Amino acid sequence: MKVIYPGSFDPVTNGHLDIIQRAAKNFDEVTVAILDNKSKSPLFTIEERIAMLKEATKSLENVNIDSFSGLLVDYVAKSNTNTVLRGLRAISDYENEMRNALANNSLNNDVETIFMVSKSEYTFLSSSVVKEIASFNGDVKNMVPEVVCKQLKEKYK
Template sequence: MHTVIFPGSFDPVTYGHIDLLSRASRLASRVVVAVAVNTSKKPLFSLEERCVLLAEATADIPGIEVIPFSGLLADFAVEHKAEALVRGIRGATDADYELQLAQVNKTLNPELETILLPANASTGFISSTVVKEVFKHNGDIHSFAPPCVKKALLKKQL
C-alpha cells in the first residue's frame, strides 16, 4: 500500500497513538496523520500545537506526514490519494463505533478501505483524556506520552 490516513484529534498525542502510527508505517510507505478540527470537542491544544507535537513525537517514524484537516475524511482521502484509513481500537465499544464510521466512509468513497488495528496491551488503556487527567493531578505521565507533551502541558499550567 502506498498511502494510508490515520485520523484523530490527538489532544495530546500519546504513546498509544505513536504505537499505532509506527505499526501503520509498516503497512504503507506514506502515513498521513490527519489532525482533525473537531467542532464537537473543545481541545486543550490548538490545531497548530497538536500538529507540532505530533511532528516531534513521530520524527523517527519513516513516512509520516502530519496534516491538519476539517470536513469529510472521505474527501480528504481522495485529496491525498489514500487507499485506506487506519484506526486503532481499544475494545468492543471502539470496534462498534469504528465499524459504523468505516461503513459511512465506504458509502462516501467506495474505493476507501478501513484497517482496524487493535491496541497493544501495553498502550491500550492510554487516552489523551487519561494523559491530561493524570497530569492535572500531578501524576507522572512519562509512561503515557512523550516528553514533548509533558513540556507542552507544563506551559498550559492545568
C-alpha cells in the same frame, strides 16, 4: 501503499505512537491527519498538535503530519489514497469504528478502513485519561512522548 491515520490527537499518546510506528513499518507512507473540529474545545491548538506530532515522529521518514476539518471522506478524496487506518483498544472501539467505517464507505465506496489492534499495555490509554491525570498534576511521562509531557505541564501550571 499509502494510508491515512486520522484522529484528534489532543494530545498524542504512546498508544497513538505505537500505531504510527507499526503502520510506518507496513505502509510506504503514513499520513497522520489531525482533525480540526471547530465544534469541540481541544486543550491544544491544531498548531500545537501538529508540532508535537512532528517532534514525536521525526525519526520516521515515511510519516507525514497534516490537518483537516470536515468529513474524513472529503480529506481522503483529496489524498492520493483510499485507505484509512484506525486503532482499536477494546470491543467498544470496534463497534464505534465499524459504524464510522461503514458510514464513510456509504459516502464514498472507494474508502477502505483497516483496523490495527493496540498492544495490551496501551488498551487503557486515551488522550482524555492523559489530560485528566495531568490536570491533577499526576505523572504521565510513561503515557506520552516527552514533548507532550512538557506541553501538558505548561497547560496545567
